[in-house]
Amino acid sequence: MKVKSPLEIYKLLPGTNCGECGFDTCMSFAAHILDRSAKIEDCKPLIEQAKKNDKAAEKLKKLIEITAPEVDEVVIGKDLKIGGKEVLHRHELTFFNPTALFFDVCDTMDEKTIDERCSRVVEYKKFYVGKYLTLDGIAVRCTSNNPDQFAEVAKKVAGYGKPIILVSLNAECMEKALKAVGSDKPLIYAATPENWMDFLKLAKKYSVPVVVRSKDLNMLKSLAATFKAHKISVVLDPVTEPAGKGLQRTFERVIQIRRTAILGQDKDINCPIMVTPIAAWTVEGDDIGKMYWETVIAALFIVKYGDIMIIHSVEPHTIMPLVTLRENIYTDPRTPVQVEPGLKAINNPDKNSPVLITTNFALTYYTVESDLQSSGASGWLLVLDTEGLGVEVSVAGGQFAPEKVKQLMEETKIAEKVNHRYLVIPGLAARLQGALEDETGWKILVGPTDSGRLKAWLEQNWPPGSGVEVKQ
Amino acid sequence: MPEGKITLEDILKLLSKYEIKELEGVKIEGGDIEIEFEMGAYPNFQAIGMELGLAAYHLARVAMMLGFPVQQLFAQQQPAYPAQIPQVPTQLKEEEKIELIEKKFEPYRQEWSGYVEEVQLGATPKEGGTRKYTIKLGGEKSLPFYLFDAEQPHLPSISVDVFDRAVPLPKAIRTHYEDVMGHPDEWAKKVIKDFGADAVTIHLISTDPLLDDTPPHEAVKTVEEVLQAVKCPIIVGGSGNKEKDPVLLEKVAEVAEGERVLLASATLDTDWERVGRAAKEHGHCVLAWTQMDINSQRTLNRYLLKRIGLPRDSLVMDTTTAALGYGLDYAYTNMERARLAALKGDEDLAFPISSGTTNAWGAREAWMKESPLEGDYSWGMREHRGPLWEILTGLTLSLAGVDIFMMMHPVSVAVLKELIHTLGGKKKEVEYEDWITSEL
Known part of the structure; x- marks a missing residue:
């Protein structure tokens, strides 16, 4: 901006x-x-x-x-936004628009394979800090070199409702596919020094965003400037060379483009960047090695400036680390992620169930909550407003304060919900034990430092002493 | 406990004997989500169902796939920014006149005033030690792998963790160390010879009062054994016991006189003074470890340098590594900020960075058999997930400025090393085909 x-x-x-x-x-x-x-x-x-x-x-x-962002924002399909970046390092503001992850199908795959791959992209979800991480879209590659076949498969894939990228350097194939799915506003890949003129006309005619592709950054910039002059949304592909010296050069090209766009204020090359980890599958070797290396390339450019990617492996063990990494890198560092404070009932607790307390830092809360859920133990979980700070930090900083705990217990009327007066606090809040007992009048039990051990801890320590102390 | 198979329950039962106290070395940090296994204890791993040798097999395959030298194919490779614009078609189709707007890309030049201190680990006989080779950390004048900005004199190194007693490990890792468990000298040899580690980190966890309570003068015999067994630089860590570690590390400094060992660690809440003085007196390096707080790091570094007079070439920082999914964002940004500060001239932070990348295995996604949550899609194959979790944790931090990684899984070590060498400009051309039209 x-x-x-x-x-x-x-x-x-x-x-x-x-x-x-x-x-x-x-x-x-x-x-x-x-x-x-x-x-x-x-x-x-x-x-x-x-x-x-x-x-x-x-x-x-x-x-x-x-107020336009430093890097252009490009929309694919209905509302998938890519680019729109403002800074080179996330702490300087935040990274907007997480790297869009597209997975490929090609028009020579059998119907079943296409369906499996598309369904995977549609259905994939991984729970993380209170929400599900999902995948973004499907890239349809023209391996048949047959316009009709390409268009047919593109049509079928569009039916899954995800944003799509059409991949073919052949303008004839591209045109046919655009006729079929152009109204879905796919991203078209790619305009090259050879075919750019035809692709420019197609992009204008169907008003779709286009990827311009060249390893030569003078050429890439020329293409971007030309397409932009025609009011076409541009994504840059500086070509992902998948290994060895080539990958080193790719890293250099990506960094130079982004740095020159943001610090150099180059308004020709300030476009979203595409990286194609899928290229790892064209290096000689076996599938497992390729799968690891593709994941490495994807991770590398999730951290460093890749705005959109085409990936081949749809295995959950490669997808999960990547979506998690993407979430970490794109989490807004300005605001700690928080959940609503209050009282949560886990696994239908009753009057004899333990009462536990944790913070409203989202990562802490969801970890404790999911640990309790999956352990099968039931309990009352008090969520203290620590302003989004974790246990250790909030104990040190005073946000995890005895008087606040007392207030929370009163607000949630926890005393009416249980027959006992025991509160389990996190191991890292152990030093508040005395102060908490004085403030609340409840007996304070120091729980484990990792909620992963709650199940075993409860088996050992609950009910406390010879049995639950009934106060009524 | 049934032989040969430890379940989570068994481990928990075993650990419950130590109650809370066994957690001395386990530190929840920053966002309260990452467990720092400073003492190398891995208390709650479920360790069932991993097939033996699978990972080693993949290691071989990954190695096979990478690094095919094919220079002849790339002899005509264009330089990154050729001055001449290639010819493009400009003839007109239809009536509309479209011309390529020719532009020249001028990369933005970024210059830094600061640089990262160079720290040498290990000493050769000439230098007063017995190491066959030494490792140099640091020396950067630009961001990691920005070779187009400045030369990177030393690429990051990888040290593999070794323990002085049997430890519970996730099965994916344990499989590779079962034969050397309890034999730190053999363990050290294995990680150097078979797994390609540059250095070893020997964790003297048996000194933990809650484990074997080995007295420091006993425990340091292991250090001597390891120094005999391998000729690489070594890093020595304690058990995480705040009172005992400084005493132990002082003893280590004495017996390893002249070897330029990295003593792990000095922290603000332990007797950093004792560790710092021992290092200074016996010519070692200190790992200054703080909990994801750049200001604490500055403070600790300053104490060691100014109050103890530790030479600047003897300090390495551990700004704390959190696992992928469990605070990696904080760890990454904290490290990146420290490195940027160093490059901008902040001398208090201008030191090489160490990462306890093994922490990645604390994430349940790395070791748990399947998701405990019903709504999740399958987590996929655990034998790949685990190593990938460690690789991505290390890879991410390598881009923030890590100079030395402490890791455990051999596949992770191999893959991360491959990437470091690739980005560091040590690799040849590799042949590949066009993915656009290939059926793959």
């Missing part, structure tokens, strides 16, 4: 503090645009005025221009 201060944005807003955008003041709205937690389109009055008078339209145009 060009602007560095909310004032520059504020100057172009209506300044009426109408609150329609959901923020109290135009200044607050401006600050949220700056950190990209709000969109200009949320300022309804400005959008309306711009339709009516030129002056407002001019302001809106300027606003969009100065």
Whole structure:
């Protein structure tokens, strides 16, 4: 984003503090645009005025221009966004639009294989910190060199409802496929120094985004500039050479493109970058080796600036590490991930079930919750608002405070839900034991430091002493 | 316990004898989700159902696949940015005139004022030790593998963990060490000879008062044995016991006089002064370990340098490694920030970085047979998932600036090393075909 201060944005807003955008003041709205937690389109009055008078339209145009991301945002299909990056290092802001992971099918595969692969992409999900990680799309490759066959398979794949990439360097094949699925707004791959003119016409005709491909960065930039001049959304493929010196060069090309776009302010080459780990499958060797190496290439460019990828392996043991890594790299480092504080009932607890407490740091909470769930033990889990901090840090920082624990216990009326007065605290909060007993009047039991050991710990320590102490 | 097969329950039962106390060396850090096995104890791994030798087989296959020298094919390779634009078709079709807008790519040049201190591990006979070779860490003047910015004098090294007594390990790892368990000298030989490690990290966990409580003067005999058995530089760690470790490491420093051992670790909540002084007196290096907090790292480094007078070429940092999925984002960003600070001239952080990559095995995704959660898609084959978890944890951090990895699975070691050498410019051209039209 060009602007560095909310004032520059504020100057172009209506300044009426109408609150329609959901923020109290135009200044607050401006600050949220700056950190990209709000969109200009949320300022309804400005959008309306711009339709009516030129002056407002001019302001809106300027606003969009100065708040445009450093790297273009490209939309594939209905709403899959790629690119839109602002920074080179995630702590400088955050990385927007996680690397889109596409998996390939080719038009010479049998129907069953195509269906299995497409279904995998559609169905895959991995639970992580309160949500499911999923896959983004399917790349249809033309290996038949037959326009009709390519179009037919493209049509079939489009039926799975995921965003698609059409892969063929043959303009004739591409045109036929676009006729079949162009309205789904696929990304087309790829315009090269040889075929670019035909692809440019196709991209315009069907208004679809296009990948430009060249190892030569002068050529790549020329292609990008040319397509952009025709108002076509561009994705760059600097060509993934899968191993050896070639992979080293690929790394260099990707870094140079992104760094030059962001720090060098090169507005020709500031496009999303495509990486094709699938190329690992063309190196001589066996399938297991290729599978490992493809995963390595994908991981490398999830960390370093790959905005979209085509991958061949649909094995869950390669997908899972990659989606997890992507989630880690693209998690917003500015805000600790939190869950709602309160009381959670795990596995239908009753009046004799243990009461445990943890923090509202999402990773801690979901780890404890899923550990309890899968252990089969039932219990009452108190979730303390530690402002999204983990146990150790919040104990040290005072967010895990005895008076806050007492307040939470009162709010959740936990005393009415159980017959005993025992609270199990995390091992890492052990030093609060005395203070907590004084504050709450409950007996405090120090649990394990890792909730993975809760099951065994409960078997050993619950019910406490000779049996559950009944206070009623 | 049934012979040859340890289940999670068995381990838990065994550990329950130690109650909470056995967790001395287990540290929950940062986001409260990563377990740091400083003492090398791996208490809660389920260890069933892994087929023997599978991973070793894959190791061979991975190695086979990589590094086919085929220079002749690439003799005509274009340089990265040829000045001349290749000819492109410009003739007109239809009426619309479309021309290629010719542009020249000018890569942005980034320069750094700072550099990372160079630290040597190990000493040859000439240098007063008995090592056949030494390892140099650090020396970077740019971000990792940005060879186009500056030469990277030393690529990251890999050290493999060795323990001075039997330890519970996830089966995927244990399979490779069963024959050497309890024999640290043989274990060390194996990781150097068979697994291609550059160094070994010997963890003296038997000193733990809750395990064998081996007295320091006894425990250091293992260090002497390992120094005899292998000729590589070594790293020595304690049990994680805050009181005993500094005493132990002081003893290690004495018996390994002149060998330039890396003493692991000095921390803010232990007697760092004692460890630092011992290193200084006997010519060793210190691993300064903090919990994912750049300011604590700065403080500890400053204490060691200013208060103890530890030479700058004798300090390595461990900013803490969290596993993929369990805080890797924090670990990555923390390391990346430390390295960027160093390159921008912050001398308090301008030191090589060490990563306990073995921590990756703390993630349940690395070792659990299947997902415990009903909604999940299958997690896939465990014998690949585990090594990949360790590889991706290491790979990610290698891009943040790690100079030495401590790892365990031989496949992970081989693959990460391959990548380091590839990005580090040590590989030849490799032949490959076009994926666009191949049936694969």
